[in-house]
Amino acid sequence: MLARLRAAVLLTWPSLALVGLVAIPFLLLVRISLAPPDPNGLWSAGTSLAAYRGLMDRSFAGALLYSFGLAILVAAVGVCVGFPLTFFITRMRRGWQVLWLVFLLATLTLSDVLIAFSWQVMLSKRIGLANLLVKLGLMEQAASLTPSFGAVLGNLIYLVLPFTVLTLYPTLSQLAPELLEAAKTLGASPLVAFRTVIVPLTKRAAAVSFLISAVLTLGAYVAPVVLGRPRNWTMAVLIGNAALAGHNVPRASAMSVCLLTAALILAGGTIWIARGRGNR
Amino acid sequence: MVVDHVSLTVPLGQFVCLLGPSGCGKTTLLRMIAGLDSPTTGRILMSGRDMTRTPAHERNFAMVFQALALFPFLNVEENIAFSLRLKGIGWRERRKRAHELLELIKLPDIGSRKIEQLSGGQRQRVAIARALAQEPALFLLDEPLSALDAQLREHMQIELRQLQQKLGITTVLVTHDQREAMTLADSVVVIAQGTVQQIGSPTEIYRRPSNRFVAGFIGRNNLLEVEVLDRQHVRLGSVVLAVAPIPAGVVSGEVVTLAIRPEELRVLPQGSQGGGTLPGHVSFVREIGERVELRIDCQGRELVGSVSPSDWAAACAGPVSVQFMPGAGTILTC
Numbered sequence: 001m002l003a004r005l006r007a008a009v010l011l012t013w014p015s016l017a018l019v020g021l022v023a024i025p026f027l028l029l030v031r032i033s034l035a036p037p038d039p040n041g042l043w044s045a046g047t048s049l050a051a052y053r054g055l056m057d058r059s060f061a062g063a064l065l066y067s068f069g070l071a072i073l074v075a076a077v078g079v080c081v082g083f084p085l086t087f088f089i090t091r092m093r094r095g096w097q098v099l100w101l102v103f104l105l106a107t108l109t110l111s112d113v114l115i116a117f118s119w120q121v122m123l124s125k126r127i128g129l130a131n132l133l134v135k136l137g138l139m140e141q142a143a144s145l146t147p148s149f150g151a152v153l154g155n156l157i158y159l160v161l162p163f164t165v166l167t168l169y170p171t172l173s174q175l176a177p178e179l180l181e182a183a184k185t186l187g188a189s190p191l192v193a194f195r196t197v198i199v200p201l202t203k204r205a206a207a208v209s210f211l212i213s214a215v216l217t218l219g220a221y222v223a224p225v226v227l228g229r230p231r232n233w234t235m236a237v238l239i240g241n242a243a244l245a246g247h248n249v250p251r252a253s254a255m256s257v258c259l260l261t262a263a264l265i266l267a268g269g270t271i272w273i274a275r276g277r278g279n280r
Numbered sequence: 281m282v283v284d285h286v287s288l289t290v291p292l293g294q295f296v297c298l299l300g301p302s303g304c305g306k307t308t309l310l311r312m313i314a315g316l317d318s319p320t321t322g323r324i325l326m327s328g329r330d331m332t333r334t335p336a337h338e339r340n341f342a343m344v345f346q347a348l349a350l351f352p353f354l355n356v357e358e359n360i361a362f363s364l365r366l367k368g369i370g371w372r373e374r375r376k377r378a379h380e381l382l383e384l385i386k387l388p389d390i391g392s393r394k395i396e397q398l399s400g401g402q403r404q405r406v407a408i409a410r411a412l413a414q415e416p417a418l419f420l421l422d423e424p425l426s427a428l429d430a431q432l433r434e435h436m437q438i439e440l441r442q443l444q445q446k447l448g449i450t451t452v453l454v455t456h457d458q459r460e461a462m463t464l465a466d467s468v469v470v471i472a473q474g475t476v477q478q479i480g481s482p483t484e485i486y487r488r489p490s491n492r493f494v495a496g497f498i499g500r501n502n503l504l505e506v507e508v509l510d511r512q513h514v515r516l517g518s519v520v521l522a523v524a525p526i527p528a529g530v531v532s533g534e535v536v537t538l539a540i541r542p543e544e545l546r547v548l549p550q551g552s553q554g555g556g557t558l559p560g561h562v563s564f565v566r567e568i569g570e571r572v573e574l575r576i577d578c579q580g581r582e583l584v585g586s587v588s589p590s591d592w593a594a595a596c597a598g599p600v601s602v603q604f605m606p607g608a609g610t611i612l613t614c
Contacts, residue, residue, distance in 0.1 A: 182349035
């Protein structure tokens with residue numbers, strides 16, 4: 001009895017930590033979003049839906065849809081690039097696999113600010129990628145490739161790729177090669193074998209990978225600011241502007257609650273699709 | 281080189297076993313037949329048609345893998361009907377065919393079960409049914425029974441042979457288990473170090489091994505260096521033995537190998553009279569059910585003999601004489 005109580009106490013602390021570190025700040029966020037704005041301070045006492053009413057316009061809906069679309073696009077491209085890359089890595093010898101994983105982990109140690117400015121240099125007119133494209137005949141004359149949507153997209157894909165590979169690696173490394181071979185001897189071409197065997201076996205890992213990439217992109221701040229135009233700014237940038245430049249913390253909080261709700265819908269939808277197909 | 285100078289013809293409707301020790305190249309040979317590996321040189325023909333560069337999925341050769349490779353995300357029926365789905369056959373027809381195959385493997389009621397809910401033997405049969413569903417031109421099996429316990433393996437061997445005979449399907453099975461090869465095969469191909477050592481019926485392989493490797497690998501054999509005296513006699517130490525006819529080309533005075541099975545030796549009480557007899561004493565006894573295996577030290581040579589338990593108890597509990605049955609054994613020159 002005492003042992004069970006001790007075990008329960010030992011296992012309770014993560015739950016308490018989760019409540020303390022996630023639930024309480026979230027509840028505070030919801031509370032602030034329901035407070036009237038105060039131009040001279042953070043927020044006023046009382047309850048008001050003014051912050052939410054202020055979001056009922058086309059520009060906010062457009063920004064939310066843009067962030068949502070960008071997150072889905074980055075996650076989809078990330079999985080499409082990361083999947084074959086991870087498959088390729090898992091077919092290497094053990095030593096090479098470790099080297100690749102260490103390399104990918106090492107890229108995570110770099111700050112996203114540093115990465116964004118590196119991309120800015122790489123895409124600049126004078127020393128960047130543009131000169132290479134001119135040499136290859138793909139551009140008439142060198143020009144800066146930033147700010148642009150492509151630069152934001154490319155940078156975000158680069159940022160999520162290590163997460164994609166590390167999420168897919170455990171599943172793909174345990175994929176028995178005999179399953180693919182069995183499909184081939186049963187009449188499946190390599191492409192059909194991929195669709196009928198690899199996809200069903202790895203769809204849950206791919207869904208998790210997609211979800212992580214999408215959630216990371218929804219919160220992207222530096223890349224859109226450094227590499228994009230204002231129309232390429234994501235919700236995270238707009239929330240920051242509302243709080244820091246606009247001094248309207250209730251509005252920023254309301255925007256955050258809406259973004260979080262969108263993220264939860266995205267997560268729920270992804271899990272539902274992965275589970276639904278898994279139970280087929 | 282894993283496989284070298286292999287020339288093998290599999291007659292239609294026959295059951296052929298590729299038999300050899302681990303790492304001898306038998307699985308590589310099977311994989312080349314299946315189209316999963318490519319030979320650097322040579323050709324693979326099916327009814328005269330060159331299949332060497334034909335991709336695995338276009339060969340219509342079904343294969344059962346050692347690990348079975350059943351698809352865990354599909355149930356039993358869906359696994360069996362996998363190849364039919366790829367061919368675009370409608371679900372009604374697929375179900376009908378899957379049920380027929382489930383009847384054939386004597387598991388009619390497990391169609392809706394998940395793979396993880398099946399026992400080892402059931403998985404085995406489902407893998408066989410899945411392979412047979414596509415009505416293959418050639419049925420390939422890569423040590424499919426190796427993971428089963430001895431009793432179930434024996435049972436499955438008999439079932440597999442009966443199934444093959446019923447369907448008349450040309451089958452190639454890889455195994456390192458000689459008992460399995462003997463049970464199943466019309467023809468056994470013994471492979472060692474990537475080359476074919478002997479091809480023949482199980483009886484031929486057992487009774488007339490072509491070289492020392494086959495004689496040592498198939499069953500238990502005593503391999504003895506003897507001197508040829510004439511066409512039917514050899515000398516072992518000081519004893520003259522009458523043996524099976526000496527192969528052509530072997531001359532008197534040549535030293536050759538006499539391969540003789542334990543059951544071709546008679547183990548008698550010491551002092552028993554008769555020609556071709558060596559005195560010895562039993563150094564080790566192993567009771568293996570219906571027979572008692574004896575290791576007998578005969579003037580510095582260790583021979584393996586075999587007697588029935590009653591003979592052993594009655595006559596052999598001491599020094600013994602080992603008698604070579606006249607005309608027994610095989611003379612090997614390589």
